[in-house]
Amino acid sequence: MSSTPSSPSDSIAGGSAHANDSLSLQTRVVSAGRPDRNVDAGVNVPIELNSTYLAPGEKGYGRYGNSTWTALEEAISSLEGGSTLVFSSGVAAISAMLSLLPRGAVITTSRNGYSGTMVLLRQAEESGALEVRYVDVSNTKEVLAALPGSTLLWLESPTNPALEVADMPTLIASAKSLNIGVGVDNTFATPLVQQPLEMGADIVVHSLTKYISGHSDVILGSISTKDPALYQRLSDLRKIHGAIPGPFEVWLSLRGIRTLGVRMERAQANALELAKRLSNHPAVEKVRYPGLPDDPHHAIASSFMKGFGAVISFDHKGGAEAADKACASSQLIAFATSLGGVESLWERRHRWSAESPTIPTNLIRLSVGIEDVEDLWRDIDNSLRASL
Ligand SMILES: Cc1ncc(COP(=O)(O)O)c(C=O)c1O
Structure with missing residues (x-):
């Protein structure tokens, strides 16, 4: 396992077997994010309980990095592609993504998305921070018509709870051709069902609370991206805003992802x-x-x-x-x-x-x-x- 990544490529570097692209996703859920195979090493990463680290070094402080986070980040990265940051909840991950947008940015999104996201968007609209264009994401024509002038296409598919499905390959390609950012909430589908980054999306968000952890015993979130600059901005934001997960919850999520x-x-x-x-x-x-x-x-x-x-x-x-x-x-x-x-x-x-x-x-x-x-x-x- 690599140490806390300082760039997206770090987190999937090293060429170890568990990060091998030739393995199927069904195998990677089991094998990614394991410790390096040294004699007497554990097969599981420990729960790292440290608020600080001895200087001088890259880790510095517990809000900046944790080796248990890194293991889960590697596991999710190996499923979604790109590199991952774990957050204290799915909503914290969505908030982090939204807070990267400039004031007045225009978001095109489902009128039927997860209610927590809808509340965040309505609050951002009311404060004048964002403009939101609500569409039926399963109506491709309607979404395409709303795209010009948008800053971000925010897709949740299938939607919660109406289970509408967006034509993701078409919508992502169209948004990218117009230079519009694309974020996807992949909580319902999981990377085993669809991999939005592989379709060209810039960001994938999960409420890890749901399928990835799988046992209704933790609240956690994640963001994955292939864009090194975006990764760095999100990593800085997590440090500064402090929406970090507890190492024990992250370890439970790692245990859950295996199945x-x-x-x-x-x-x-x-x-x-x-x-x-x-x-x-x-x-x-x-x-x-x-x-x-x-x-x-x-x-x-x-x-x-x-x-x-x-x-x-x-x-x-x-x-x-x-x-x-x-x-x-x-x-x-x-x-x-x-x-x-x-x-x-x-x-x-x-x-x-x-x-x-x-x-x-x-x-x-x-x-x-x-x-x-x-x-x-x-x-x-x-x-x-x-x-x-
Ligand atoms: C699709 C979707 N995204 C995000 C969230 C928020 O996740 P969390 O409860 O982990 O903050 C939820 C929660 O139900 C959800 O269903």
Whole structure:
């Protein structure tokens, strides 16, 4: 493992086997970010608990670098490409990215993105820091029409919680041809399903809280980029603003990422099966899952994604009250917010006042875990029937 990177190339330098591009992504989740293979070295990096380092040296102080962060950064870099910085949360990573923009910058983004991002954007609009153009990201023509004059195209795809899919290859190429920056929130898809930097995006953000850590036990975020100057600005910003992660949380995330491949495989298979069954359920008005052949986003998702993720949203026929009743009735699926853990979770999104007004009030978001699919279905079916 290299020491704390001072430039993007440092973090993936060294030619060690774990950083080898010839390995599949399924292997890299297991092998990247391990200690160098010296006799008696551990196979896992330790949790480095140090607030300061002996001088003179490059590390200097605990807010500037930590070897446990570096290991996770290497692992994510090896999946997304580029180089990575870990942050204290997904929202901290998004805030860092937004704070790089000059005053008055124009962002084109989804009108249905993650509610926390939408709040950040609305606040930036209200203070006059940014101008935001809200679009339907799955309507390629609408996005292309909004691009001229934009500073940044900010894509979240699939969107949370409407599960709309943007034509990322087309939109990223078009934005780049106009010299517009592109950032992607890849939390829902994960790098195993799509790699935005490889499509030409400048920045990829993750809420590592979700699939990458995978066990609903940490809050963390990351930013990856291939641009050395951008990496340096973000690294300086993290030092100065101080949105740094705790080494223990980072170590848990490293432990979690080792099983990302098998977790995603199982969760996505469960999600597809449950989405099919939900489509025929008497309590369900509409299922939103790009893996369903009749979903409006299926064709475009199939054209470039290597999976469809493991979040399903559906609209309850009985309205908001019945949707709340269903979520509160489950015995196995936890009635809780968040997603991406091994355990299934669901909630009606509009129980949060920050949820976008364009999201139906009866929409339930179900994060499908890795439990036995028949047990999940029994719980869903019972809960929905109890809510009618
Ligand atoms: C798509 C997406 N991006 C970012 C975030 C924010 O991440 P965190 O909760 O780690 O700050 C979330 C949280 O739900 C999310 O769903």
